Amino acid sequence: MPVRVVDSSAPSQVSGANPSHTSPPACTLLSVGQAFSGTQNVSSLQKDEAWRVNVRIQGCDLDHGYLCGTMEALNVPMADTPVVTFWEGEIVDMKNYTFFTGKWEATSEVDTRHWTKFPSFSPLLVSYVTWAQSQVEVDGGRSLDLSNYPYIFMRWKEQYFVNVGTDCGLTIAGFYYVCFSCSDGSINGFYYDPNSSPFQKLELKITNEGRSGFSFSSYELQ
Numbered sequence: 001m002p003v004r005v006v007d008s009s010a011p012s013q014v015s016g017a018n019p020s021h022t023s024p025p026a027c028t029l030l031s032v033g034q035a036f037s038g039t040q041n042v043s044s045l046q047k048d049e050a051w052r053v054n055v056r057i058q059g060c061d062l063d064h065g066y067l068c069g070t071m072e073a074l075n076v077p078m079a080d081t082p083v084v085t086f087w088e089g090e091i092v093d094m095k096n097y098t099f100f101t102g103k104w105e106a107t108s109e110v111d112t113r114h115w116t117k118f119p120s121f122s123p124l125l126v127s128y129v130t131w132a133q134s135q136v137e138v139d140g141g142r143s144l145d146l147s148n149y150p151y152i153f154m155r156w157k158e159q160y161f162v163n164v165g166t167d168c169g170l171t172i173a174g175f176y177y178v179c180f181s182c183s184d185g186s187i188n189g190f191y192y193d194p195n196s197s198p199f200q201k202l203e204l205k206i207t208n209e210g211r212s213g214f215s216f217s218s219y220e221l222q
Contacts, residue, residue: 027180030185031060033056034056036054037205038203038205040201051076053072062091067088067154069087069089071085072084076168076169079169079170083163083170085158085162086158087159087176089155089156090155092154094146099111099115099128104175104192105194106175118151121153151182156176156189171193173196174195176192187202187204189202
């Protein structure tokens with residue numbers, strides 16, 4: 001059965017981050033109101049299947065490593081209408097959030113398997129392994145500095161369905177590992193849910209739709 005998760009607060013921070021690090025590079029393509037469009041591959045052993053997906057950023061607070069938005073799946077077989085969900089995101093900046101998820105049934109091994117699927121993560125791999133090992137010694141001041149890296153890594157967690165009930169045929173029990181390109185605004189992601197098909201790939205491109213949204217220091221949805 002689909003799982004409905006409701007949480008109006010920003011996600012809790014993952015321990016082990018280095019407070020001396022700065023925020024990710026300012027990127028005009030990762031901003032309030034920006035829209036993206038693409039697909040999510042949900043193929044299984046039984047059949048090949050992909051959903052068309054639209055995403056819009058509704059809030060972004062880089063200082064606190066937080067953003068949120070909506071995701072619309074357009075051709076879900078069991079749903080009569082497009083399914084819209086609200087998600088909240090954690091930006092991996094080594095200040096507020098690290099590469100270790102520490103929740104949502106994701107172990108450090110699961111994290112490593114997913115992050116290393118992004119080609120843009122490869123240049124960080126040696127440093128990541130060193131950093132991960134040094135976490136045993138409370139990091140030793142050797143955390144990765146991602147402030148000038150041309151990619152932004154994130155986690156997106158869908159919190160609840162916006163326009164349908166939990167009987168729509170979808171689950172939001174899992175979350176997305178996400179990589180955002182600062183150069184062209186493209187987004188690649190992998191959905192993780194131990195009870196769903198592994199490595200469902202999300203591929204989005206930036207659109208030229210008009211922007212709308214808000215900036216904030218805190219966010220609450222009734």
